[in-house]
Amino acid sequence: MTIPGFGEVSESLRRSTVQVQQTPGRAQGGGSGIIWSGDGLIITNAHVAHGSQAKVSLWDGSTYDASVLNRDTRRDLASLKIHASGLPAATPGNSSALRVGELVIAVGNPFGFIGALTTGVVHSLPGRQRWVAADVRLAPGNSGGPLADAQGRVIGINTMIAGGLALAVPSNAVARFLKGESGPSLGVTLQPVPLRDGAFGFLLLKVDLGSAAEAASLMIGDLLIGAASKPFASFDDLHAAVESSGETLDLQFLRGDRRATRSTAVRLRARQPEAA
């Protein structure tokens, strides 16, 4: 196996990156996107594609009308479809396996520079991997474009700039978004309870039938105290752990006489649509 050089990796990522513009569009503005599959599926930010239609320009200058398939404003993701085939699709990476310090590449179209590339490292994984923060130089126009690792595997969608850092939606969140899942769910009703010594727990008041929690044998009265061996310290921690996990989430909980901390691997499921 030959290891592609950095220039090669960069070139391949640039060819998978597209320009996304609103239609009817202003001449300026717009953002970036990434070819997710060769048959014309494009991923970008929801704030880049706000309408039902958009214009997508490929690296070779060809332009297509795109229809917006799906948007999730909560995760700031949108999926677009163009009528094309054999496109140079990007390779998705596993954002859950990312480590701080890994070399990353961002490609986009800032200030009208097409396919501009910038590099940096993973700075942090805030909100229990709800975001990938990287110290790459982004500018307006980068939104919706790829953040990739040194092998060119897309590990995030560049979404915003905060405190000089680029914040990207992790690629695993994109995968869930594409499965039509509005987010993984435990299928439980919880009551946050403050515990002693500043710890924080979630008491299970209800476990939905057929839910991920039921399959993991969780029951009412169980007290969830941590995820992935990290104790909960605030109200947001469980939500963040669920959102940022892969297919399974290790939960620590107390049951019965509390003599031992128990652990269970929950296979997360899509949130069920709620009846209005």
Added chain:
Amino acid sequence: MLGIATSGLSRIAGLAVPIATVNRVVEELLTKGHISRGYLGLGLQPIAIPDALAKELKLTGPGGVITLSVEPNGPAERAGLMIGDILVALNGKPIQDTDDVQSVLEPGFVGKPVKATLVRGGALTEASITVGERPRRAE
């Protein structure tokens, strides 16, 4: 005399405090100078118990009250109760709602043990709670 009429309990209906209550309160006021109220030291919320579990444990009702907080060193904590314990009976009387708990907080129970039937970790267990006296608010 049947009772003492009051408009302080309801704006809509004229209510009277029954004579039995009046007698009990007066007697306690005369002997102790204040009304003692029972106290368990528990924060509780009604909860539905899943059918399968209720059947397995042969519970009489579909619900109970779950412990959300336990007062440090309070009567319930001294009896070993913990967050997540589901109270399903007190002295053998089924508990479906927090109102049902009030019945053992009547003054007569203060200082006496009550038998609490709990669902803990999916199994039935019992605890004996000595009902405390609610600390009086500082005037």
